[in-house]
Amino acid sequence: RKEVEQDPGPFNVPEGATVAFNCTYSNSASQSFFWYRQDCRKEPKLLMSVYSSGNEDGRFTAQLNRASQYISLLIRDSKLSDSATYLCVVRGYSSASKIIFGSGTRLSIRP
Amino acid sequence: GAGVSQSPRYKVTKRGQDVALRCDPISGHVSLYWYRQALGQGPEFLTYFNYEAQQDKSGLPNDRFSAERPEGSISTLTIQRTEQRDSAMYRCASSVLTGKDGYTFGSGTRLTVV
Numbered sequence: 561r562k563e564v565e566q567d568p569g570p571f572n573v574p575e576g577a578t579v580a581f582n583c584t585y586s587n588s589a590s591q592s593f594f595w596y597r598q599d600c601r602k603e604p605k606l607l608m609s610v611y612s613s614g615n616e617d618g619r620f621t622a623q624l625n626r627a628s629q630y631i632s633l634l635i636r637d638s639k640l641s642d643s644a645t646y647l648c649v650v651r652g653y654s655s656a657s658k659i660i661f662g663s664g665t666r667l668s669i670r671p
Numbered sequence: 672g673a674g675v676s677q678s679p680r681y682k683v684t685k686r687g688q689d690v691a692l693r694c695d696p697i698s699g700h701v702s703l704y705w706y707r708q709a710l711g712q713g714p715e716f717l718t719y720f721n722y723e724a725q726q727d728k729s730g731l732p733n734d735r736f737s738a739e740r741p742e743g744s745i746s747t748l749t750i751q752r753t754e755q756r757d758s759a760m761y762r763c764a765s766s767v768l769t770g771k772d773g774y775t776f777g778s779g780t781r782l783t784v785v
């Protein structure tokens with residue numbers, strides 16, 4: 561079983577729609593969680609951290625469910641510019657822990 | 672520097688040659704990570720450093736791969752006796768020790784082994 565798993569998609573949704581995807585992780589000791597966005601042939605860029613209580617940044621909402629070991633990303637009122645691959649990132653409990661990326665979920669927003 | 676700098680951007684090498692890929696992290700970032708990314712896949716962990724100490728090298732595919740960061744700043748990933756299967760995008764990222772602000776990636780080195 562992979563340490564971090566994501567549905568590869570693609571998710572193809574119309575502009576203005578709400579879309580959500582999950583990411584599951586296997587290590588219950590994981591402590592830090594992030595969502596990254598990667599555009600085609602570019603480097604991954606931090607979209608948002610994921611906090612235990614859940615957090616929102618504009619149209620984006622991230623949630624953490626420790627009991628079921630998953631994190632989620634919700635995008636409201638999607639824009640064409642949201643088309644990208646979204647990568648889930650998980651890190652262990654200490655500064656000596658490596659960070660693991662999921663394979664990414666491809667999102668395509670159509671006009 | 673202002674961002675994570677990787678060099679070269681592109682490297683084409685013949686099978687059997689050694690290559691060295693360089694990463695210059697953001698100034699003040701003590702943690703440095705190496706990843707390899709195939710098209711359509713997420714970054715695959717290779718190794719990482721805190722300061723000059725290599726914390727985890729469990730992701731290095733075999734003993735042809737090695738990395739160093741002798742002064743806790745610039746890091747070099749070396750691949751000896753390259754093979755075609757080593758062709759990929761090699762990405763470097765850096766962060767503060769806690770990683771609380773996330774990880775900043777460089778533009779990567781596209782390695783092609785012919």
